[in-house]
Amino acid sequence: MKDTILLFPATGMGHLVSMVELGKLILHQYGHQFSITILLINGPFDPPAITSYVNAISQTHPSITFHTLPQRSVDTAPTRSRAAIAFEFLSLYGSDFFDYLKHLPDSSKPRAIVIDYFCASALPVAREFGIPVFHFFTSGAAVLGAYLYLPTMHEEINTTQSFKDLPDTLLRFPGFPLLPATQMPEPLLDRNDPAYDYIIYFSEHLRKSDGLLVNTFEALEPNALQVLADGSCVPKGTTPPVYCVGPLIANPDEGESQHACLTWLDSQPSKSVVFLCFGSRGSFSAEQVKEIAKGLENSGQRFLWVVKNPPKDNSKQSEEADEIDLECLMPEGFLERTRERGMVVKLWAPQVAVLKHPSVGGFVTHCGWNSVLEAVVRGVPMVAWPLYAEQHMNRALLVGVMKMAIAVEERDEDRLVTGEEVERSVRELMDTEVGRELRERSRKLREMAEEALGPRGTSAAALAKLAKLWSWSSQG
Template sequence: MKETIVLYPSPLRGHIVSMLELGRLLGKHHPRFSIIIILSSASTAAPVTNSSSITVLHLSSTAAPAAAELDQTPFDLARHNTSNLRLALAAIASTADLRALIIDGFSDAAFPVAAALGVPTYYYFTSGAAALAVFLHLPTLHGSTTKSFKDLGDETLNIPGLPPIKASDMPWGMHDRSWRMYGYLLDACRNMISSSGIIVNTCESLESRIIRVIKEGLCVPDRPTPPIFAVGPLVESKVDGDEGGGDTTERRHECLSWLDSQPSRSVVFLCFGSQGRFSAAQLKEMASGLERSGVRFLWVVRPPPQDASAKSTSGSNDGDDTSIEKFMPEGFLERTRERGMVVKSWAPQIQVLSHQSVGGFVTHCGWNSIIEAVHAGVPMVAWPLYAEQKVNRAFLVEDAALALPLSMSDEDRSVSADELAKQVTELMEGSGEGKVVRERVLAAREGMVEALSDGGSSQVSLAAVAALWKRG
């Protein structure tokens, strides 16, 4: 029977894309394995693979519970699909030599299913080692206090391997221990610690100190830490999409043609992922900051939520048919048309970052965006919005010096026009801290390329985990 590895991502596009890249990597370097990726029937905007080494299976459709019953957490769809997953895994195991199941944090409900079938389970951590340190240390933090992180406010948390983190900067789903989301996250962290291993979308050179601290067991002081395999970074190989997804066409995006006409490394790119929405007031403030900076810019703008009181992010598509011009200061587009371009909702992020005209990136600190920027050698300005992005910002700014920070409101993550203009200008002029960041990013890019090359640390890590499956 063929040695088989099954991958089961949560039905979030970024997780599916990253897991698919892992499957492609395994198929390329370890073709002895048959790779099956199982997708939930709820998976939307799932990328299509034409890789002959990967088989895609879709779970049988099951009527989903009401949204109110689920509280709309990312964990619930996987929890709802456990019976279908059990049947699918049993069917695979009956005809193939099933060596391992690889899941991500949000598909954690698969862990007990695999355990009941006797299948070794590995977690694929789609973010970096900095965020992984937080997840592995959460059970320890949970046991050290009865308070929620939201009630600790600015109190400093000491997480091994990381700069001091304010309790309020912890990933959003961890803020209140009475939330269902918190319970799911805590269960996922405990299961991750009990798993056969953790595969991380990073490389040794990018996060060497944090990876070393994790491997030494400092994040999990009361139990053995599972084997850690840094096999990345895995950047989407089909470069027609960004982290947030979006409609794509065979036609070259107009923003790339515009970039062709700009001087080398002169354009700052602003893009904030699929959930990066700002209030109308914040959009005007950002426009004013870009205008004051005098810097060339390419800005991807999503219309704000229909609720004008919304402060920052929303996953809603409400307002997508609205003209962007109405949210800009009067005359802004005309006054900046010689040096700026505003794109509605989506741009091909990987292609943009790889363009020779792009010299800076204002980012929400999503991990996919970070590794895409470093892979392209583009320095960043960090504007975290949601999820684990404040943790990523701490790594980027304080640990790795790959980005400049923005002073922002703790309440609503808002940034003033003057602050945006100041940091964008410093980054693009390449003086002071901007020069340091630019040099550090170029060095990080070299380390990343080396890690991914033949004999590099990421390939060695991939071979190490594959060797465990061969012995299984």
């Protein structure tokens, strides 16, 4: 009978996809030894696409079992931040997780549990059952180090002021570029928001883990891994062992290959198209959309641009249910003037398949880590335009450390990126010596990414160490 490895992702498509890819990797290498069960919780902000995604994975990978925990409810009053709502929701599942483990027969108890950073309430529960607990951190190693260091920073910064109120303060994380306090992830900006305390709690539990799996590879972040190894991120304690198991990204499926934008790309010259896509929450104001359009038109570059409707009533979610009127949203005559060299796609495009296409030579991205890795694996250089979560931290790394991206600059007063700035950054990426250097650096990293997951690669070796550890725990 195979030993079960239990995976517990947080809510949200990005976290689920990363955890599923980890499960696929374990089965690909050690399917003869382990089975995979993934625990699901239905979050208050989860898109309907999660259900269809889980169904598709169940059909294509029957060796991955999904188990959904009971539905919980939480106060979603508009006066509460989105992060506070989500974190409270996740914290409610400790008792349900306990009941799930309690009712498993001894022969089916998992040999190891891999939890998301945001599922910290599962750690003490698993310890009650004597089961080893590992974290899977879906961002990179440098950001992992910063989050490990957060409890120390919280203690050392003797102030009641929030980061959002410190525009002139630069924060110093071990091995990390100086980061403006106002560019910290949203949940940490306001000390009076319960989300801030949750993040400190999650980070404290990172330190208690039996091991930290990270969706990265050694050649991508050697400096960050050295800082983690020397203990700088946990100065008054011990850093758990770190295992780089990436890059883990989803492969395009059959249906994606039929998308009209891929047919359009087939007719474009090699590496001539800049692709603009900003993630599931990447919705801009009507003014910002027009500035992007102006910048693309004036740049003279070929482009493929994924557009969502502007948010309504200051919502952080785009109104995807409404039909997008591109003629109304774009500057007058823009679509006609650029139709020979540009394509605008409504709502969604098959990002992995697009980045893989030989006609794509650049990527304007919100700097979500999954998107970053997808670009790295395909050797596509980036324009970094962070929007939320830890994306400003990722931009600092992409531009200042990894040398894989050009940063866009926002206006201080309203965070608008002007058309002139869009034009500058796109031209620099696609048509200057700086862009060519980034492209060459990206090409080399693509080769290193392939090697990392190869039979003798560093990520394959890290997974082998985990498999040996998990096997030992089953014998113990």
